[in-house]
Amino acid sequence: MGTLAAVGGFDFGGWGIGGFGATRFGLKRLLGIADSARGEHGRLSDRVSGTVISGGRARKKVAVEPDGLGVFVTHRPRLFALAYRMLGAAGEAEDAVQETYLRWDAADRSRIRSAEAWLTTVLVNLCRTWLVSARARRETYVGPWLPEPVSTERGELGPLETVEERELVSFALLTALERLSPVERAVFVLREAFGYAHREIADMLTISEANSQQIYRRAGVRVREGRARFDIPSEYAGELIKRFLKAARTGDIESLEQLLTADVVSIADGGGQLNAARRPVVGPNKVARYLSGLFRWEVPGMEILIEQVNGAPAAVARVNDLPVAVVAVELVEGAVATLRLVVNPEKLAYFARSSAPSR
Numbered sequence: 001m002g003t004l005a006a007v008g009g010f011d012f013g014g015w016g017i018g019g020f021g022a023t024r025f026g027l028k029r030l031l032g033i034a035d036s037a038r039g040e041h042g043r044l045s046d047r048v049s050g051t052v053i054s055g056g057r058a059r060k061k062v063a064v065e066p067d068g069l070g071v072f073v074t075h076r077p078r079l080f081a082l083a084y085r086m087l088g089a090a091g092e093a094e095d096a097v098q099e100t101y102l103r104w105d106a107a108d109r110s111r112i113r114s115a116e117a118w119l120t121t122v123l124v125n126l127c128r129t130w131l132v133s134a135r136a137r138r139e140t141y142v143g144p145w146l147p148e149p150v151s152t153e154r155g156e157l158g159p160l161e162t163v164e165e166r167e168l169v170s171f172a173l174l175t176a177l178e179r180l181s182p183v184e185r186a187v188f189v190l191r192e193a194f195g196y197a198h199r200e201i202a203d204m205l206t207i208s209e210a211n212s213q214q215i216y217r218r219a220g221v222r223v224r225e226g227r228a229r230f231d232i233p234s235e236y237a238g239e240l241i242k243r244f245l246k247a248a249r250t251g252d253i254e255s256l257e258q259l260l261t262a263d264v265v266s267i268a269d270g271g272g273q274l275n276a277a278r279r280p281v282v283g284p285n286k287v288a289r290y291l292s293g294l295f296r297w298e299v300p301g302m303e304i305l306i307e308q309v310n311g312a313p314a315a316v317a318r319v320n321d322l323p324v325a326v327v328a329v330e331l332v333e334g335a336v337a338t339l340r341l342v343v344n345p346e347k348l349a350y351f352a353r354s355s356a357p358s359r
Contacts, residue, residue: 068104068105068109069105071115072101072104072105072115072119075115075116075119076097076101077158078116078158078194079096079097079100079119079120079123080093080094080097080156081156081157081158081193082120082123082124082127082189082190082193082194083096083097083123083127084150084157084169085157085168085169085174085177085189085193086124086127086128086131086185086186086189087127087130087131087134088147088148088174088175088177088178089134089147089148089347090148090149090150090350090351090354091148091346091349091350092130092134094350096123096126096127096130097123099126100119100122100123100126103122104118104119104122117200120204121203121204124186124190124204124205125204125205127182127186128182128183128186128205129182131182131185132182135182138178141271141272142270142271142272142278143268143269143270143271143272143276143277143278143279144267144268144269144278144279144280145178145269146171146175146267146269146340146341146342146347147171147174147175147310148342148347148348148350148351149171149309149310149314149326149328149342149347149348149351150169150309150310150350150351150354151307151308151309151351151354151355152169152308152309152310152311153307153308153355156354157169157310157311160311165193165311166311166312167311168192168193169310169311170310170311170312170328170330171310171328171330171340172330172338172340173223174310175340176222176223176224177189177223179222179223180219180222180223183205183207183215184215184218184219184222185219186201186204186205187201187205187212187215187216187219188215188216188219188220188223190204191212191216192216192220198212198213198216232331232334234308234312234313236334237312237313237329237331238306238313240259240329240331240334240336241306241313241314241315241329242306243255243259244256244259244315244329244336245295245304245315247259247292248288248291248292248294248295248296249295249296249304250296251292251296252292253285253288253289253292256288256291256292257284257285257288259335259336260284260287260288260335260336260337261284261332261333261335261336261337262284263282263283263337264282264283264284264287264335264336264337264338264339265280265281265282265287265337265338265339266280266281266282266287266290266291266338266339266341267280267338267339267340267341268341268343269340269341269342269343269344269347270343270344271344271346271347273343273344273345273346274343274344274345276341276343276344277290287339291339294341299319299324300319301319301320302317302318302319302324303317303318304316304317304318305318307355309326309328309351310328312328312329313329314326314327314328314329315327315329316355322352323348323351323352323355324343324345324348325341325342325343325348326341326342326348326351327339327340327341327342328340328341328342
C-alpha cells in the first residue's frame, strides 16, 4: 500500500448525489468493448487483466501516461467504499483497491473511454472472486463472524447524510449481506449503495439486465427480511449508549436491563484470538450480566469513548489510545436490540490506523 499511502488525502467532492458519480451510459460503450467476440479492442477479460502477480513477480507491464496515478487517486475513495461494502473487511478492501491500481497501471489506457467504469468493473469482479474464498475461510472461523469496523467521522465511506446511506454501512446490514452469494452481493451493493442502472450492472457482471433485476429483488428480500427500520437521531443514540455504559461499568444490572429489548442479543467476534463468547448471549438478564462483567474489567490506561463507527455512534474501548474493542449498538424503538462486539485484534488493525480518539 506504500504507493497509495504516499498520495495523501481523499476527495469525495466528485461522488455525485445519490449514486457516488455512477455513470449513466452503457459500460460496454464507455469501456470500448466490442460487441463481437473479438472486436477492435478485444474482450473485457483480456483488457483488464493488467499486471498479474505470480510467485511474487509481475508479468508484462505496459507503459503508462504520467497522469495515470492522479486519475486513479480521484477514484480511490469510491473504490474503497465499494470494496468495503462488498467484502465487509477494511483490510481486504485496501488490498482489492491496490490490486485494481496495479491493473490500471499496467493497462493500455488510451483505449479506456471511462476510468470510472473500467475501475469499477475491475474492482467489483475482483471482490466477487475474493468472496468465494472468504466464504470458505469463514466456515472455519472460530465463533461468530462480524464485519471489520470503520471510523466514519472523517467521511471514510463517503457521504452518510440519509438514513438509507447510514443503513448501508451499518453492522446490521453488512452482517446480513453475508447471506448472499457473491453475485447477489455485487448487484445489491452496486444498485442500492451506488445507484448504478441494471443495464450497467449487467455489463459489469456479464449477466442479462433482466437477471440483474431479479437478483436485486431477491437479494433485497433476503437482506431485510424480518428487520425493522427506525431512524433514531445520533444524539439520542449517543446518550442512550452513555447510559448503557454507565450502568454496565457500575454493575447496575436492573438499570441495564431496562435499556434492553426483551429479545436482546449480544454477539462477540474474537476470532479465537481472545476469550470472547463463542455463542450469542440472548435475553436481557443474561446480556446485562455478561456486559456488566465485561465492562467492569479495569485495565490501566483504558477508557471507553463514543465514536462514529459505520455511520452510527458506537462504544470504543481504548488502552493508551489503541482500540481493543468496538461495540456496535442496534436500537429498536429506543432500546438496545443487538450488540455486536469486535475484539479480534486483526479486525481492529485498520480501525487503529485510520481512527483517533474523539475528545
